[in-house]
Amino acid sequence: MKRTAVVTRVINPAALIAEVTSVEVGAISVFLGTVRDTNDGRKVTGLDYSAYTSMAESELSGIADEAEARFGVHSLVVEHRVGELSLGEVSVAIVAAHQHREPAIECARFVIDEIKKRVPIWKREHYADGSRAWVDPTRATEATAL
Amino acid sequence: MKRTAVVTRVINPAALIAEVTSVEVGAISVFLGTVRDTNDGRKVTGLDYSAYTSMAESELSGIADEAEARFGVHSLVVEHRVGELSLGEVSVAIVAAHQHREPAIECARFVIDEIKKRVPIWKREHYADGSRAWVDPTRATEATAL
Amino acid sequence: MSQVTVQLFASYAEAFGASHLKIALDPGSTVDDLVRCIRSLPAAGSLPASPRVAVNRKFASPDKLIGSGDEIALIPPVAGG
Amino acid sequence: MSQVTVQLFASYAEAFGASHLKIALDPGSTVDDLVRCIRSLPAAGSLPASPRVAVNRKFASPDKLIGSGDEIALIPPVAGG
Numbered sequence: 242m243k244r245t246a247v248v249t250r251v252i253n254p255a256a257l258i259a260e261v262t263s264v265e266v267g268a269i270s271v272f273l274g275t276v277r278d279t280n281d282g283r284k285v286t287g288l289d290y291s292a293y294t295s296m297a298e299s300e301l302s303g304i305a306d307e308a309e310a311r312f313g314v315h316s317l318v319v320e321h322r323v324g325e326l327s328l329g330e331v332s333v334a335i336v337a338a339h340q341h342r343e344p345a346i347e348c349a350r351f352v353i354d355e356i357k358k359r360v361p362i363w364k365r366e367h368y369a370d371g372s373r374a375w376v377d378p379t380r381a382t383e384a385t386a387l
Numbered sequence: 388m389k390r391t392a393v394v395t396r397v398i399n400p401a402a403l404i405a406e407v408t409s410v411e412v413g414a415i416s417v418f419l420g421t422v423r424d425t426n427d428g429r430k431v432t433g434l435d436y437s438a439y440t441s442m443a444e445s446e447l448s449g450i451a452d453e454a455e456a457r458f459g460v461h462s463l464v465v466e467h468r469v470g471e472l473s474l475g476e477v478s479v480a481i482v483a484a485h486q487h488r489e490p491a492i493e494c495a496r497f498v499i500d501e502i503k504k505r506v507p508i509w510k511r512e513h514y515a516d517g518s519r520a521w522v523d524p525t526r527a528t529e530a531t532a533l
Numbered sequence: 534m535s536q537v538t539v540q541l542f543a544s545y546a547e548a549f550g551a552s553h554l555k556i557a558l559d560p561g562s563t564v565d566d567l568v569r570c571i572r573s574l575p576a577a578g579s580l581p582a583s584p585r586v587a588v589n590r591k592f593a594s595p596d597k598l599i600g601s602g603d604e605i606a607l608i609p610p611v612a613g614g
Numbered sequence: 615m616s617q618v619t620v621q622l623f624a625s626y627a628e629a630f631g632a633s634h635l636k637i638a639l640d641p642g643s644t645v646d647d648l649v650r651c652i653r654s655l656p657a658a659g660s661l662p663a664s665p666r667v668a669v670n671r672k673f674a675s676p677d678k679l680i681g682s683g684d685e686i687a688l689i690p691p692v693a694g695g
Contacts (some may be wrong), residue, residue, distance in 0.1 A: 254417075255401035264424040264474040270495075271400075271417035274614045277486065278410040290613070293542050293606055296590040297613075321613055328410040333614050340423065342499060342695075349416075350492050353614055359592065361606075362613030363543035375544040376612040379581075420695045436694070439623050439687055442671040443694075467694055479695050488614075499695060505673065507687075508694030509624035521625040522693040525662075 242316040243309055245301035247294050247362075249324045252331040261316040261338035268342035270349040274333040276326050280376070285366045289373075290323040290332065293361040297321070304355040312348040314339045319352055321362060332364075388462040389455055391447035393440050393508075395470045398477040407462040407484035414488035416495040420479040422472050426522070431512045435519075436469040436478065439507040443467070450501045458494040460485045465498060467508060478510075535560065537599060539571065540606035545584070549576045558599060564588065565595035571607065584608070616641065618680060620652065621687035626665070630657045639680060645669065646676035652688065665689070 242261070254273060261269060276288050305317050316338045326332055333356065337348040356362075357378070364376045388407070400419060407415060422434050451463050464482045472478055479502065483494035502508075503524070510522045539554045546552055556570050564586045571577055571584075585608040586593050592608070599605065620635045627633055637651050645667045652658055652665075666689040667674050673689070680686065 254404055258400055258419070262421065262475055264422070267421055267423040269417075269419040269421060271415075271419070272488065272492065273404070273415040273417070274488070275408065275413055275415060276410070277413040291543055292613075293540065293587070293590075293608070296587055296606065299590045329408055342418065342420070346418065346492070346496050353488060357611070357614045359611065360613045361542065361587070361608050361611055363609060364612040365543070375547070375609070377544070377610045378612050379610045437624055438694075439621065439668070439671075439689070442668055442687065445671045503692070503695045505692065506694045507623065507668070507689050507692055509690060510693040511624070521628070521690070523625070523691045524693050525691040 243305045243318075245298065245305045245319040246321075247292055247297050247301070248320050248322050250322070252320050252322050252334045254331065254334055254336070257318045257320065257334055257336040260318050261336050263315065263338065265340070266315045266338040267340050268345040269336065269338045270342070270345040272333075272335040272349045272353050273331050274353070276328050276330050276332060278328050280366060284369050285328070286369055287325065287327055287367040288332070289325045289365050289367070291363050291365070292323045294323070296361050300360045301356070304352055304360070307355070308337070308348050308352050311351065312337070312339065312344040314344060314348045317348065317352070321356065321360065323362065389451045389464075391444065391451045391465040392467075393438055393443050393447070394466050394468050396468070398466050398468050398480045400477065400480050400482070403464045403466065403480055403482040406464050407482050409461065409484065411486070412461045412484040413486050414491040415482065415484045416488070416491040418479075418481040418495045418499050419477050420499070422474050422476050422478060424474050426512060430515050431474070432515055433474065433513040434472045434478070435511050435513070436472065437509050437511070438467075438469045440469070442507050446506045447502070450498055450506070453501070454483070454494050454498050457497065458483070458485065458490040460490060460494045463494065463498070467502065467506065469508065535601050537567070537601070537603065537605055539567070540604075542606070543609045545580070545607050545609045548579045549574070562599050563595065564593045564597045564599065567599060567605070568595070616682050618648070618682070618684065618686055620648070621685075623687070624690045626661070626688050626690045629660045630655075643680050644676060645674045645678045645680065648680060648686070649676070
């Protein structure tokens with residue numbers, strides 16, 4: 242089972258875990274990206290994500306296909322949220338299930354790494370002074386280490 | 388924040404995720420071990436885990452200390468369940484939160500690897516014919532690949 | 534001579550003050566030709582030397598030919614996750 | 615000559631049909647001495663050559679000296695997770 246989506250609502254990790262839970266799997270690996278209050282040393286008060294939605298959905302689906310072929314996961318669910326997000330909220334959730342732990346963990350890592358490389362989604366940070374700026378990981382000092 | 392426990396009740400991953408959620412972290416990595424219906428090609432109908440509880444708690448706590456020192460995680464929660472478990476239920480949950488994704492993922496992996504090596508907990512499989520057998524990962528063919 | 538519509542997002546949409554551009558291209562033009570056209574526009578100063586381009590929702594190489602019905606977008610550095 | 619109590623778990627408890635053993639040890643005995651005593655018991659056939667031993671809730675090396683008040687346990691191959 243594989244499902245990927247760009248969503249505009251709150252991501253519910255428990256629901257995604259329930260979606261992959263099965264007596265056929267022994268390991269579930271979950272990765273959640275959440276909104277931090279600091280980036281590059283600057284205080285962040287909130288975020289908005291925007292997307293080229295049709296292409297983002299197509300890239301997410303392609304990444305899931307590759308991950309399934311590479312790691313043989315039993316099931317994989319990926320959701321990326323767009324729109325306005327508050328501090329502490331989940332921006333992306335990846336839930337991978339496999340009989341064994343190593344491929345489940347590696348699958349979740351592969352998916353988040355690929356998302357950061359090639360899914361057309363953009364993040365704009367909101368600062369305390371009311372200003373906003375698009376995050377460019379090709380320039381940021383700290384973000385490149387992410 | 389660090390918390391480790393051997394528990395006899397159902398593990399609630401959503402509650403553990405809520406426990407580590409903070410505006411100071413950007414990445415949460417979760418590993419869940421769940422009860423499969425097959426092991427080494429044999430149909431399993433259920434499991435029970437038993438533990439040398441006082442030492443298991445001490446080892447879990449030591450592993451969490453090591454993980455915190457090694458990966459600098461912001462927070463880490465580990466629960467291992469003992470007693471009778473049904474198919475599909477969660478036997479172990481590891482939830483690690485960090486500013487960045489790589490140390491969060493590596494921390495969760497380290498903790499499950501160490502648990503498998505040195506926490507005195509034992510698993511007995513129940514089979515369809517009513518028989519039960521203690522799992523010995525040093526002998527099993529498939530389990531060693533886990 | 535045909536006209537293509539190029540979708541803009543995020544920082545690029547902000548730079549051009551628009552959600553899309555209309556660009557006139559000679560027949561047989563490539564992604565690279567398109568990028569050169571766009572970079573010659575007054576608002577293109579903040580664009581990188583080789584911005585990524587998607588054709589029909591896939592990243593395209595500079596030598597890819599552009600057809601008249603193609604869905605084209607200029608892709609700023611992605612920052613999902 | 616002193617007596618120590620050795621806790622047993624899981625497959626080892628099943629093998630001995632008991633949750634603990636009482637073993638008489640000479641003063642100055644080590645973990646290795648204790649293991650040799652236990653392996654000489656009739657029910658010890660299924661034990662590995664060098665079962666792991668915990669002293670005071672920590673894995674102990676074979677040369678560790680055993681004191682009279684120590685909490686001792688024989689640890690079957692662990693299978694948590």
